[in-house]
Amino acid sequence: MYDKIITTKLKDNNYKLTEQRAAVLDVMLANQGQHLSAEEVLYLAKKELPNIGIATVYRTLERFAAINILYKTMFAGDKYRYEFCNDRNHQHHHIICLDCGKITEVEDVLLNNLEHYLENQGYQVVDHDLKFYAYCPECKKK
Amino acid sequence: MYDKIITTKLKDNNYKLTEQRAAVLDVMLANQGQHLSAEEVLYLAKKELPNIGIATVYRTLERFAAINILYKTMFAGDKYRYEFCNDRNHQHHHIICLDCGKITEVEDVLLNNLEHYLENQGYQVVDHDLKFYAYCPECKKK
DNA sequence: AAACGCATGATAACGATTATCAAAATCAGA
DNA sequence: TCTGATTTTGATAATCGTTATCATGCGTTT
Ligand SMILES: [Mn+2]
Ligand SMILES: [Mn+2]
Ligand SMILES: [Zn+2]
Ligand SMILES: [Zn+2]
Numbered sequence: 001m002y003d004k005i006i007t008t009k010l011k012d013n014n015y016k017l018t019e020q021r022a023a024v025l026d027v028m029l030a031n032q033g034q035h036l037s038a039e040e041v042l043y044l045a046k047k048e049l050p051n052i053g054i055a056t057v058y059r060t061l062e063r064f065a066a067i068n069i070l071y072k073t074m075f076a077g078d079k080y081r082y083e084f085c086n087d088r089n090h091q092h093h094h095i096i097c098l099d100c101g102k103i104t105e106v107e108d109v110l111l112n113n114l115e116h117y118l119e120n121q122g123y124q125v126v127d128h129d130l131k132f133y134a135y136c137p138e139c140k141k142k
Numbered sequence: 143m144y145d146k147i148i149t150t151k152l153k154d155n156n157y158k159l160t161e162q163r164a165a166v167l168d169v170m171l172a173n174q175g176q177h178l179s180a181e182e183v184l185y186l187a188k189k190e191l192p193n194i195g196i197a198t199v200y201r202t203l204e205r206f207a208a209i210n211i212l213y214k215t216m217f218a219g220d221k222y223r224y225e226f227c228n229d230r231n232h233q234h235h236h237i238i239c240l241d242c243g244k245i246t247e248v249e250d251v252l253l254n255n256l257e258h259y260l261e262n263q264g265y266q267v268v269d270h271d272l273k274f275y276a277y278c279p280e281c282k283k284k
Numbered sequence: 285a286a287a288c289g290c291a292t293g294a295t296a297a298c299g300a301t302t303a304t305c306a307a308a309a310t311c312a313g314a
Numbered sequence: 315t316c317t318g319a320t321t322t323t324g325a326t327a328a329t330c331g332t333t334a335t336c337a338t339g340c341g342t343t344t
Contacts, residue, residue: 055333135268197324313316
């Protein structure tokens with residue numbers, strides 16, 4: 001029922017798909033493109049599984065992020081947010097509007113140069129995280 | 143006694159330089175290139191001013207960051223770190239070694255392209271924050 | 285059935301930051 | 315210089331996201 005890539009990742013990490021984990025996964029799949037906090041995931045998952053607890057949500061999000069089913073990031077130093085991560089949107093970055101808080105996404109293209117440079121310096125780059133703080137077109141007009 | 147740029151920024155924001163604030167500023171000036179937590183700043187500032195309190199340190203760091211005397215950033219989702227910010231190192235980015243945790247710095251050069259692109263899209267980019275997670279040359283050898 | 289191991293949920297603990305508030309210092313005007 | 319207003323400070327309480335703990339449950343293997 002789930003995408004083959006997902007079930008493969010789960011199996012490769014011999015990772016049991018309990019009903020709690022399925023509920024979390026369903027929430028994340030149903031909200032692609034959104035950046036949900038653990039509390040928001042709990043709220044949504046309770047609709048499918050009313051007795052699920054916050055600890056399980058945290059544990060599940062953490063593990064899904066570890067096997068790259070989810071992308072975990074923090075935008076404003078307050079709390080982590082999670083989004084479903086397929087191979088299309090894997091490396092993308094965020095523009096956070098300083099006025100309305102809206103988050104939009106940027107493709108990862110021009111960073112490859114910089115990474116290659118660092119690898120020539122002897123680094124082995126595993127990941128990067130780029131955020132732009134800006135006024136979005138709507139807010140800029142005001 | 144302080145750089146003219148600093149005193150100007152303080153005056154422009156009619157910002158009184160109390161002995162507590164001077165102690166914090168001294169700590170940051172004496173530790174350029176380091177990324178200090180509030181707790182570490184407190185520890186160091188107490189050597190100059192033993193009665194300074196943690197609340198004042200937080201308040202002072204916050205305000206110095208607001209007028210761009212300090213650069214405030216968070217590396218691993220745990221706590222904020224601060225570093226002195228002059229006009230030379232203003233826009234730079236960090237490589238965090240996933241093994242030893244060492245932080246090194248990257249000049250900000252290749253991001254201008256991306257920013258220009260976003261500005262053409264109607265954004266007004268104010269700041270950006272880029273972190274690389276990598277193995278540093280020493281740790282890569284192991 | 286018994287023993288094992290992993291998963292769960294309730295809740296306590298943690299830790300960084302912020303809020304509160306009374307006291308102290310500083311400032312502005314008479 | 316007195317005086318009242320304003321700002322700053324330090325102790326400490328409160329907040330809040332996250333992690334740790336632990337007893338319970340449940341599926342699997344002997
Ligand atoms: Mn995103
Ligand atoms: Mn730095
Ligand atoms: Zn906006
Ligand atoms: Zn290293």
